[in-house]
Amino acid sequence: MKPSVGLIGLGLMGRPIAANLLKKGFSLTVWNRTASRAQDLVSQGARLVATPHEAAAASDVLIMIVSDPPAVEQVLWGEKGAFSGLRRGSVLVDSSTVSPELARRSAAACAERGIEYLDAPVTGGTWGAEKGELVMMVGGAAETLKRVEPIFGAIAKRWFHLGPAGAGQTVKLAMNLLLALEVEALAEALALTTAGGVAGERLVEVMQSSMGRAPVLDVKAPLLLERKYPPSFPLRLMHKDLALALDLAKQLGVSLPAGSAARDVYAKILNSAREDLDYAAIGRYWDKAAGA
Numbered sequence: 001m002k003p004s005v006g007l008i009g010l011g012l013m014g015r016p017i018a019a020n021l022l023k024k025g026f027s028l029t030v031w032n033r034t035a036s037r038a039q040d041l042v043s044q045g046a047r048l049v050a051t052p053h054e055a056a057a058a059s060d061v062l063i064m065i066v067s068d069p070p071a072v073e074q075v076l077w078g079e080k081g082a083f084s085g086l087r088r089g090s091v092l093v094d095s096s097t098v099s100p101e102l103a104r105r106s107a108a109a110c111a112e113r114g115i116e117y118l119d120a121p122v123t124g125g126t127w128g129a130e131k132g133e134l135v136m137m138v139g140g141a142a143e144t145l146k147r148v149e150p151i152f153g154a155i156a157k158r159w160f161h162l163g164p165a166g167a168g169q170t171v172k173l174a175m176n177l178l179l180a181l182e183v184e185a186l187a188e189a190l191a192l193t194t195a196g197g198v199a200g201e202r203l204v205e206v207m208q209s210s211m212g213r214a215p216v217l218d219v220k221a222p223l224l225l226e227r228k229y230p231p232s233f234p235l236r237l238m239h240k241d242l243a244l245a246l247d248l249a250k251q252l253g254v255s256l257p258a259g260s261a262a263r264d265v266y267a268k269i270l271n272s273a274r275e276d277l278d279y280a281a282i283g284r285y286w287d288k289a290a291g292a
């Protein structure tokens with residue numbers, strides 16, 4: 001029999017993940033701080049409950065995908081939080097991107113109550129979530145991962161077991177550091193090209209035939225060229241991940257000079273933005289510098 005699944009967090013990522021779980025025939029209980037976001041899912045068969053506690057109590061496997069560490073703490077340990085509802089023998093999967101330290105703390109709290117825990121942040125953006133083709137970075141026990149693989153198969157094309165609790169978050173933060181720098185570097189290179197009197201499209205054309213080609217740049221280059229930035233992976237979340245990566249680096253005594261400079265540029269654009277933007281909006285830094 002299929003395990004009953006709970007999902008907490010119906011944001012840009014959570015909603016398509018939930019839709020894929022329903023499509024694959026899982027019985028799904030959902031909770032979201034803003035309940036109205038669950039409407040479409042309820043019409044597709046999800047059961048909406050009033051508290052994180054109820055979502056946990058109804059589930060063999062509870063997945064969380066909320067914004068940041070304070071959101072995870074609130075959902076788990078706040079009033080009517082999920083932690084108190086989790087049953088012995090159930091599995092908690094945290095797919096939010098948070099610090100490895102919070103992942104280890106959550107894992108330890110779960111272990112004390114006979115609950116299994118995995119950190120399993122994802123990459124692939126809304127595009128990957130909609131297609132059920134996310135990539136998951138997993139920390140925790142191999143046997144726990146085995147238990148949830150049928151569920152992961154409904155939402156992801158691949159998952160990597162990277163070590164004990166926290167290892168998934170460590171790799172996720174390193175991944176997003178890399179992606180943030182790649183897109184920032186593309187925006188810098190475009191600024192240099194256009195300032196030199198050559199259309200940005202020509203740089204992208206050459207890049208597509210070179211070693212510099214990268215799938216993330218394929219996706220973000222058109223946004224930068226058109227200066228349109230609908231959020232697929234929001235700037236506010238990329239900025240949060242850079243801050244988490246830099247915190248981790250500080251704890252570990254690793255210097256990240258380029259990451260640190262990129263964080264400042266992302267922060268500048270984030271602070272001046274009035275709407276929710278994709279992180280490719282880093283390109284606005286040079287529009288402003290050019291007085292555009």
Ligand code: NA7
Pocket residue numbers: 008009010011012013014032033034035037065066067068070071074075095096097098234237241
């Ligand atoms: P979104 O679209 O910003 O969605 C964030 C979700 O987190 C959404 O369901 C929020 O509820 C929820 N949230 C945020 N703060 C809280 C608090 N304090 N309590 C409860 N729920 C909260 O993000 P994405 O879906 O793109 O990304 C989710 C994670 O995956 C994130 O860690 C990324 O870095 C990767 P709301 O609907 O606003 O009431």
